Amino acid sequence: MNAPRTARARARIELTREILASARRQLGEAGAAGLSLRSVARELGMASSAVYRYFASRDELLTALLVECYGEVGDAAVGADDPEAAPGERWLAVWRGVREWSLANRHEYALLFGTPVPGYAAPHLTAEVAARMPLTLARIAGDAKAAGLLDPPPGPSCDPAAITPEMLVLLEGMAFTVDETARLILAWNRLVAIIGYELHGHLVGVTADDTAFFDYAARVEAANSGIPVPGPGETR
C-alpha cells in the first residue's frame, strides 16, 4: 500500500481505473459476453496489446468487474436496510433494494448469478465480498431473533449434516438453529431466483405485475424465515 511516488506509478493506477471504468460501461451495455478487450483498448485510444500490461487476460478483467459488482449489490442491500425499522420492513426494503439494483444492472446481475461465461470459472476468493448481501438478510433475522420476534412456521426439518460447519460459524452470534439457517439459505437463493426469472423473461405471460409479484414473493419468504411481515391479509 505504498503511495504512488513516481509519475509512472500514478499513471499506472490511473490507467487501470480507466480500463476498469470502460469495461464496466461496456459490460452494462453489451453484457459479459460482449465485453471485448480490444474494444476497451480502442475506446481508450491504446493498442490492444497494451491492455495486457494491466490485466493478464480477459478473464482477469472480468474477475475485477465481478468483485466490483458484488460490492455494489452488497451496497444496495446494506444501503436499503434501516436497522431501526421493524424486521418485516427491513426485509422488504432489502429485497426491493437488491431487485432495483438488478433491474438497473441486468448484465451485472447476469455476471454474478447467471451462467458462468465461456470457460471462465469464478474464483472463490470473492466469498467474503459475495457474502455481504446474504449476510444482510441474516442480520435482519438475527435481530428479530434477539428481539424474540423470530417465529418460523412448522415444516420439514433439515439434516444438520447438510450444512457446512463453516456456515454455522459464520452466523455465530445470531444463535440460529439449523432449520433457521437452512431457511435463510433458501431465502437468499430465492431472492436471487425470482429476480433472475423476471430478468430472463421466464415470467412473461405468467405474471402481470412483476413488482406486485415480487413483493408477494418477498412476503412469503419473510414468513418462511419466521420474520413477521406487514401487508395484505392471510391466505384462506
Added chain:
Amino acid sequence: MNAPRTARARARIELTREILASARRQLGEAGAAGLSLRSVARELGMASSAVYRYFASRDELLTALLVECYGEVGDAAVGADDPEAAPGERWLAVWRGVREWSLANRHEYALLFGTPVPGYAAPHLTAEVAARMPLTLARIAGDAKAAGLLDPPPGPSCDPAAITPEMLVLLEGMAFTVDETARLILAWNRLVAIIGYELHGHLVGVTADDTAFFDYAARVEAANSGIPVPGPGETR
C-alpha cells in the same frame, strides 16, 4: 408433413439431424458459448458455409437445441412422475428427476435457465414446450386438490392482478385459487433456482451435502404448496 420422396429431401433431413446431433454434443461438452458453427462443420467434414443452408445462423441452431432441451427436461419431469403414487412422493420424485437431468446436462440447464447467450433473445414460441415441466408440478397439486389433500399453510396473500389471466386459464380444470397458483409459480421458480445455485457453485462452502439439502428444499416447497409430504420430522 409430406414424406421425403426424393433422395435430396431425405439427405437433407438426415444432415439436419446430424448437424443438430453434433451441436448437441458440443453443447454438452463446451457449453453454449463454446458452440461453434465452424467446428460443427469441421466435425461433419463439410464447409462452414454449407451449414448455413440448414441453419440460417448460430442463434437459429441454438434455438433448435433450446427446444430439444426443453423437451428433455419435460421428459425428465413427466418420466419421474408416477400418477399412482401419493402427492408428496410424486412431488419429490419430479424434483429429483429434474435435478438429475440438470446435473447430467449442466450446459443444457444453463442454456434453458441461465443467462441468455450474447445477443441471443430466446423466442417466446417455445412456451408450450417450456411449460411441460412446471405443468407436471401443477398437475400433482391439482390431483392433490381433487383428492382433498391440498392444504397450503397460512401466509401472505397474492394480489390477483399480479398474475396474468392466461395463467389462471392455463391451469383451468384444477380449480386453483390465486394463492395456490402463486405458490406454484414460486415452487417452479425455486426448483430451478436451487439447482442453479448448486450447479454454479454458489453453495460451495454453504452446504455440505447437496443432495440432502436439495431434498430438504423439495420438502419445504411441497409444504409451501400445500402438498402433504413424508419425511423427517417437523421444525421445532
Added chain:
DNA sequence: AGCGAGAAGAGAGCACCGCTCTTGCATGAT
C-alpha cells in the same frame, strides 16, 4: 429424353475476437 431451374456444397474473403512476441521509445533510478 432432355433441358432448365434450383438446391447444395466449396472456397475465398470480411471484420472481429483473445492472445503472444518482438521492437523501439521514454522515463525513472543511479
Added chain:
DNA sequence: ATCATGCAAGAGCGGTGCTCTCTTCTCGCT
C-alpha cells in the same frame, strides 16, 4: 549523464460468425 527498465505499439496466429460467388448435381417438367 547513463543505464536499465516500464511501457506501448505493431505484426501476427488461429479462431469466430457470416456473406458472396462459383460450380456441380439433382429434380421436375415438357
